Amino acid sequence: MMVRLRFRLNHEDVEIHVRDPASTLLDVLRDDLGLTGTKSGCAIGYCGACTVIVDGEAVPACLRMVGLLEGREVRTIEDLGGPEGLDPVQAAFVKCAGLQCGFCTPGHVMALRALLDEEPEPDDERIRRTVDGNYCRCTGYVKILDAAREAVALQKAVAVRNSRAGAATSPEGRRR
Amino acid sequence: MTADLNRGKEPMTAGFRGKAPTPVDVTREVPTPTRELPVTGLPSGRVLPPPIGSAVERIDAAEKVSGEAVYAGDVRLPRMLHGAVLRSPHASARVVRIDTSRAERLPGVHAVITGADTARIRWGAFRPDLYPLAIGRVRYVGDEVAAVAATDAETARRAAELISVEYEVLPAVLGLDEALAEGAPLVHDDAPGNVAHEFAFDRGGADEWFARSDVIVEGVWQSARQWHGSIETIGCTAEWSRDRVTLWVNTQTPFLARQRYATALGLPTRSVRVIQTEVGGGFGGKSGDDNTSVICAILARRAGRPVQLLNTREEEFLASRPRTPMRCRVRLGFTSDGLVTAKDLDLIADNGAYTGKSQAVLGAATVRHDALFAYRAVRARSRLVYTNLVPTGAFRGFGNPSADWAVGQAWDLAAARLGIEMPDLLLLNAVEEGGVSLHNHRIGSCELKQCIRKAATAIGWYEKRSNPTPHRGFAMGVSVHVSGRRSFGDYDGSSAIVRLTEDGRAVVITGEGEIGTGARTTLAQIAAAELGLAVADVTVTRPDTDLTTHALGALASRVTYVAGNAVKRAAAQACERLLAAASRQLGRPASELRVEDGLVHAPPALGEDVPVRLPVGVVVRAELYRPNGEPVVGLGSFDNPSEFPDGVRYGNESGAYNFAAEAAEVEVDPATGAVTVLELAAVVDCGTVLNPPLAEGQVEGAIAQGIGMALTERFDWAGGAPTRPNFVDYKLPTSQIMPRLHVEFADSYEPTGPFGAKGVGEIALDPVASIVASAVADAVGVRVHELPITAEKIFWGIRSATDRRDGDRR
Numbered sequence: 001m002m003v004r005l006r007f008r009l010n011h012e013d014v015e016i017h018v019r020d021p022a023s024t025l026l027d028v029l030r031d032d033l034g035l036t037g038t039k040s041g042c043a044i045g046y047c048g049a050c051t052v053i054v055d056g057e058a059v060p061a062c063l064r065m066v067g068l069l070e071g072r073e074v075r076t077i078e079d080l081g082g083p084e085g086l087d088p089v090q091a092a093f094v095k096c097a098g099l100q101c102g103f104c105t106p107g108h109v110m111a112l113r114a115l116l117d118e119e120p121e122p123d124d125e126r127i128r129r130t131v132d133g134n135y136c137r138c139t140g141y142v143k144i145l146d147a148a149r150e151a152v153a154l155q156k157a158v159a160v161r162n163s164r165a166g167a168a169t170s171p172e173g174r175r176r
Numbered sequence: 177m178t179a180d181l182n183r184g185k186e187p188m189t190a191g192f193r194g195k196a197p198t199p200v201d202v203t204r205e206v207p208t209p210t211r212e213l214p215v216t217g218l219p220s221g222r223v224l225p226p227p228i229g230s231a232v233e234r235i236d237a238a239e240k241v242s243g244e245a246v247y248a249g250d251v252r253l254p255r256m257l258h259g260a261v262l263r264s265p266h267a268s269a270r271v272v273r274i275d276t277s278r279a280e281r282l283p284g285v286h287a288v289i290t291g292a293d294t295a296r297i298r299w300g301a302f303r304p305d306l307y308p309l310a311i312g313r314v315r316y317v318g319d320e321v322a323a324v325a326a327t328d329a330e331t332a333r334r335a336a337e338l339i340s341v342e343y344e345v346l347p348a349v350l351g352l353d354e355a356l357a358e359g360a361p362l363v364h365d366d367a368p369g370n371v372a373h374e375f376a377f378d379r380g381g382a383d384e385w386f387a388r389s390d391v392i393v394e395g396v397w398q399s400a401r402q403w404h405g406s407i408e409t410i411g412c413t414a415e416w417s418r419d420r421v422t423l424w425v426n427t428q429t430p431f432l433a434r435q436r437y438a439t440a441l442g443l444p445t446r447s448v449r450v451i452q453t454e455v456g457g458g459f460g461g462k463s464g465d466d467n468t469s470v471i472c473a474i475l476a477r478r479a480g481r482p483v484q485l486l487n488t489r490e491e492e493f494l495a496s497r498p499r500t501p502m503r504c505r506v507r508l509g510f511t512s513d514g515l516v517t518a519k520d521l522d523l524i525a526d527n528g529a530y531t532g533k534s535q536a537v538l539g540a541a542t543v544r545h546d547a548l549f550a551y552r553a554v555r556a557r558s559r560l561v562y563t564n565l566v567p568t569g570a571f572r573g574f575g576n577p578s579a580d581w582a583v584g585q586a587w588d589l590a591a592a593r594l595g596i597e598m599p600d601l602l603l604l605n606a607v608e609e610g611g612v613s614l615h616n617h618r619i620g621s622c623e624l625k626q627c628i629r630k631a632a633t634a635i636g637w638y639e640k641r642s643n644p645t646p647h648r649g650f651a652m653g654v655s656v657h658v659s660g661r662r663s664f665g666d667y668d669g670s671s672a673i674v675r676l677t678e679d680g681r682a683v684v685i686t687g688e689g690e691i692g693t694g695a696r697t698t699l700a701q702i703a704a705a706e707l708g709l710a711v712a713d714v715t716v717t718r719p720d721t722d723l724t725t726h727a728l729g730a731l732a733s734r735v736t737y738v739a740g741n742a743v744k745r746a747a748a749q750a751c752e753r754l755l756a757a758a759s760r761q762l763g764r765p766a767s768e769l770r771v772e773d774g775l776v777h778a779p780p781a782l783g784e785d786v787p788v789r790l791p792v793g794v795v796v797r798a799e800l801y802r803p804n805g806e807p808v809v810g811l812g813s814f815d816n817p818s819e820f821p822d823g824v825r826y827g828n829e830s831g832a833y834n835f836a837a838e839a840a841e842v843e844v845d846p847a848t849g850a851v852t853v854l855e856l857a858a859v860v861d862c863g864t865v866l867n868p869p870l871a872e873g874q875v876e877g878a879i880a881q882g883i884g885m886a887l888t889e890r891f892d893w894a895g896g897a898p899t900r901p902n903f904v905d906y907k908l909p910t911s912q913i914m915p916r917l918h919v920e921f922a923d924s925y926e927p928t929g930p931f932g933a934k935g936v937g938e939i940a941l942d943p944v945a946s947i948v949a950s951a952v953a954d955a956v957g958v959r960v961h962e963l964p965i966t967a968e969k970i971f972w973g974i975r976s977a978t979d980r981r982d983g984d985r986r
Contacts, residue, residue, distance in 0.1 A: 031328065036250040037243020039456070041407040042489040046903040049407050077243035090241040094233055097869035100877065101692025102240030103408040103456030109241060132912045135903070137405050137457050138692050140876030141911035143869065 007069045009033070010079035021067025026050045028066045029076060037077035037106050041135065048134030051107035051114075052076050058114035058133075077106035080113065088154035089113050089147075095154075098147030100138030108134045112148050116155055127152070224864065225705040228931045231869050232711050234697045236454075236690065245454040248411030248426035249486050256413065257286055259475050259485035260332035261468075262322040262339050263495060264314035267564040267896030268348035268361065271310055271341060274322060279335040284327040287478035288335065291321075294474060295442025301432075301465060301664070303372060303531040305364055306567075308440050308470040314343070315363055315529035316564050317897035318494030320467050325475040325483045348564035350896045352503055352524050355563045363529055363562035372527045373535045373560040375542075377824045379614040380553030385518035389509030393589040397506070397582035398962040399945070401526075402499040402885045403492070404571055405908050408456020410496060411486035412469040414476035420447050421473050426455045426462055428691050429729030430719040432664060433464030440470040448473075452719040458691035459881070460570030463731055465497050465532035493901035497569030499885075500534045501526040502541060504582035514596045516605045518553040519546065523579070527560045528567035534560055536663050537568075541575025543825045545583050547617035547656045547833060548624070549605040554614050564896055572878065574732065576655060576942045577885060581963065584653045584946025588953070597641065598652045598950075599632040602837070606654065616819065617656075618828045621934070623861040623922035624654060627837035634857035634918040635839040647846055648854070649955030652839040653943035658830035659926075659935035660734030660816040668734065668830075669815030670742040671725040674703055674750040676808040678800065680774055680793030682707055682750070687719040687727030688739040693937055694870035695735040699743045701866055702930050706747035707754075708771030709792065733935025734816070736866065737832055740930035741814035750810025757799040757808060758790060817928060832926045834934045835861040838879075838943045840915070842951040849971030851887055851952055853915040858940050861922040864932035868921075875919045875940040882944020884909045890964050 002017040016032060026043075029035045029052070038061055041049030045063040052061045053075040061076075080087035086094065089112045099105045108131070115122055115130045122130075127148045136144055239245045276288040291309040298304040310321045322339050326332035349355040349363060355370040363370055386392060413424040421441075427433045430450040438448040455462060472485035487496065507520040523542055527534045542558045573580075591598045603625055611619040631652060632638070641650055662668040673685040684703050690696040696716040704711045717724050727739065751771060758776045759766040769778050776795055778788035796808045821827035838858045844851055858875050865871045888907040891898035898905065925932035945963060953959040958973030 027330075030249075034252070035243075036246075036252075039247070039408065040249065042903050044489070044902055044904060047407060081242050086238065086241065090238075093241045094237040097231070097234065097237075097694075097873055099234070099237065099240050100694065100873055101406070101408070101455060101457040102236070102245055103247060103406070103454075105240050106243045128911060132910045135405075135407055135908050135910065137407055137459070137881070137908060138877045139873055140878075140880035140909075140917070141914055142876045142917060143873060145911060 003067065005066060005070055007071060008073040010075055018066060022065050024062050025052065025064040025066050025069060025074070026061035029061060035076055035078050039103055039106060041104070048111060049104050049107040051110040051134065053110055053114045056114065056117060058111045077110060080109065087113065088158055089116065089151040092147040092151035092154050096143050096147040096150050098139065098143045104134060104136045108136065108144060112151055116151065120155060121152060224931055227701050227711055228705045228866055229864065230867070232697060232701055232867055234694050235700055235711065235716065236696065247408050247454045247456050248413070248424065251413040251424045251453060251484060253413060253415055253482040256482040256484055257325040257327060257479055258329040258332050259323055259325050259472055259483050260329065260336040261320050261471060261491065262336040264310065264317060264319040264321055266314060266343055266345050267317050267350060268346040269314050269343040270346060271312055271314060271321065272344050273342040275340045276322065278338040278340070279324055282331065282335045282338060284331040285324060285335045286481065287325040287475050288339065289323050289474055289478055293478060297440060297442050299436055299440040300531050301436065301533050302535040306467065306530040308467050308474065316566055317895065318566055319529065320471060323471045323475055325479045348896055350564060352526055352561055352563065355561050363564055367562055370562040371559055372531050372562050373538060374558060375824050376557040378555040382518045382520050382553040382555035385553040386509045389517045390512035391510045391590065391593050392507060393586050393593055394507040395586055395589065396503065396961060397585050398503045399501050399578035399581055400890060400963045401501050401566065401568065402571060402889050403496065403906065404457065404459040404461030406457025406459060406461055409487035409489060409492040410462055410466060410468050411484070412472040413482060413484040414473040415482040416477055420449065421476065422449045422451065423469055423473060424451050424453050425469050426453050427464050428455065428458040428462045428689070429464055429731060430689060430721055431687055431726055432728060433469065434721045436464055437469055437473065441473055450721045452689045455691040458730060459572040460574065460731070461496050463533065463570050465569050466495065489903065490901045493898055493906065494566060497532050497567055499571035500537045500568040500575065500578065502578040504579060506582050506586040508586045508590055510590055510594060514594050514601050514604050516549050516551055519551050521556040523556065523558040525560045526565065526568060527562050528565045529562065530567040532567055532569035534568050537570060537575040539821065539825045541579040543615045544576050544656060545579055546615055547613040547619065548607055548654055550607065550611065551614060570731065572881060572938045573941045574938065576657065577882065577945060580653065580655050580942045581945040581949065584943060585949060585959070588651060588950040599628050599637055602628050602652065602654055615826055616828045617833065620832050620928060621863055621924055621926040622833065622835060623924040624835040624837065626922045627835055627859040627861055628654065630859040630920055630922065631837040631839045631857045634859065634920060635841060635855060637839060640841065647955050648841060648843045649951040649953065650839065650841050651947040651950030651954055652837065653947040653950070654835065654837045655939060655942035657733055657834050657935065657939040657942065659737035659832040659834060661732040661829045662816060662818045662820045664728060666820040667815060668728065668738060668818055669813060670727050670739040671811070671813040672739065672742040672746040673725060674743070674746040674810040676750055676754055676792060676796045678793055678797040680791050681713040681715065682709055684714060684716045684743055685724050686717060686739055686743060687724035688735050689719040689729055691730045693730070693874060694867065695730065698736055698866045698870060699739060702740050702743050703747040705931065706744050707751050709774050713774060733834065733937040733939070736933050737929050737935050738814060738816050740933060742812045744930045745812025745814060746810045747812070748810065749812060750808060753808050753810060754792065754795060758795045761795060761798055762788060831928050832934045834936060834939045836939045836943060838940070838947055840947045840951045842948060842955055844952055844955045844970060846956060846974060849967035849974060851948070851965060851967065851970065853883060853948060856915045857918040859920045859922060860936060860939055861924045862936035863924050863926035863929045863934035865921045866931065866933050871921065871936050872919050874936045876917060878938065878940035879917060879944055880909045880914060882941045883913065883948065885963065886945040886948040887964055888913070
């Protein structure tokens, strides 16, 4: 018996058929939908490597049962960046050398993306608390924190540029 | 880059890193050369060519931030199955019977294997003692017993649980004392007394020098298993084509792994091809001493389909190869004015159930730190002891963080006894350029004293020490590391091919790989600098044992130094050949030509006033597109100018040594014993800093791992295994516990290094545990003797000191 599920994934409607609705979103993304940008680090919701955004909230995909996602809005690392360039958060990680092995990076990027969507100009305490939620074994976090602060600045610059250009689209515009 | 490839041989000066020279506050004499060193540096007085020393963005950054990089678990092959492993629940047992029939009947299962399906060959880097799957015996909780390949990982795991194994549980040795006890059960029948490896030496006459010492300090310090905790676990995908298997592995050392996996599979080396995937953190843990890839290959063979096998996080904790715990009895002698005389070290290391690299770790831990100081005599007895615990092995620092923690504690005791401030004591004894240790470490460039002075300044040592704050403490420590170490046979070399392309780029073909440090980026910088190309126009291959040059890979802080030299030479030869081709094409002598920004430049021809500019790609294409045309390719090779240490670890391990001095300020909550590391200053001598943010990243990350080793990383154990083997119990440092860091690099230039560079990957981890422990002792008078330094240990230490004081009063 396969169970049919429909939800929004990276701004597209998807319909999947799973044998077990208790399968995790992480396994479904990686194995059924081929979106391997979301990483598995511990499978118990501790390390943050599998962070995705569900209805605007950063959550570990390894703890989300896919059966509970019906009608929800899911965003993964594959949603960011594109032909027009990197997302400001991604660009900040590149600029600040905020990554080494890169395995935890998609999780960090998504956690910060969710933060900046909710609060475009977070104070340093919120930035620190967000970064504190995700493990990184390589960097000692110094350059991840640099990247997080830089992301705020880059996003602001994009917003200013967009408003100057009189574009109707907000930074979120291209994501519809 | 000029066409003149005859580099000058003048000695390098400080302040050579493309910025305003910093006055070097170390007065040192001109070093006496101890031997002829190959010179690869640039003539004195020239700034380093771009992009050496600049903050070039990582060449792999965009694919990593976008989730496009393909790690071990991201490999997808047609018809690929997924594997799972059944592991021993017992620390020591005889395998009486295995019944796989229920697992085989589960729908979706394609192969079930046990030891009977393997070549029954024991393998291992130094002491072959590990079967791919258990043959008759299991020796630790996590030992591999059977494995399954199925259509998905969940089915494979369920099938593995359906395998029924009858065990006869045997007595186990679950610690060093149990293992060394008279009549202890043997982990391996061929290792009497459970000793896997041992050696001893007395260089310089320790007893005589202790007799002449005014102050002697002594103590025992014990370190613990520390797991690499790479966020990506170990994983492999295997596919057979007739009698040949291709393994896509997240290994740090593809060529060494290929050799070992072939042995384990009972195949000739030529039958195994290893391709490196993206590696999600290595730190020594992915250097090919575990069974995952071997089992994956056997499963794929049996299933007749590709198989992917990934460790779960629990398996990573149960059955990877964590840091070798060491118990060190250290004795140091000093003259009353603070000159060190002798050192005596009795080192017992916990091998766990199988040997892996711990044998080499033991050697490094025993001798390396002696390169720091001018000891008159050093005696050591080192033993590697089997236990029925998870096997140990290589972890960043390779024995030195454990040994440095113990020896560093003894030095800290000595400073207190001598009444000399630690920076002063270190400066009094620190090695300098030209020094030769009792083990024949021949020290080339060495700015250890500069590191000590700068670290003391950065932490505000003298001001803060003279105005102490309650419950706060300070400490300083130093360490030395290699830039490549001769240990896998008498070779620590690297070779590279640089191919200039018809579209004006360079492809650097090297088998060294990338584990996250940015090695491919710095190698691209070296090639770009040598060739006069932009880094964006340089591609660096990933290791593939069929396609790239042979390489030992990412270990022993070797890639920048060893591979960097090979790439530099290959690029120089490619550049020379490019200019020879351009010379023929333009009818101009090569000495008039140079490459810059991807163009071959020549002065105006006679009677012309416009300089000639020819794109590199045009020259390459013209060289090819002619009768008997040839590609423009350079080959470069470099072998570390080092010696293969003998059985008692005498020999110059490396051609270049890197150094660090680190100082910490901690605060201890006297009510709970909780430690906060407030500030940590690290000053590293890694020669020329090729790419500052990448080098800083190595130092920052190493310090974080050192803080984890010192304070947070531990398990509760029961029955020979961690009770909850996941991150819930095993706390990696998060951003909130990181101290304020001051990271600096000494002005330094290594004449044998590429553009003056040395290794930097491990050094900054080595002193951390020791300085945190010493700072805690300075803060509250409690010296912890067993890692990690938990609040509980400090609390009881404070309490018993209080009790003693109260007792005295009564």
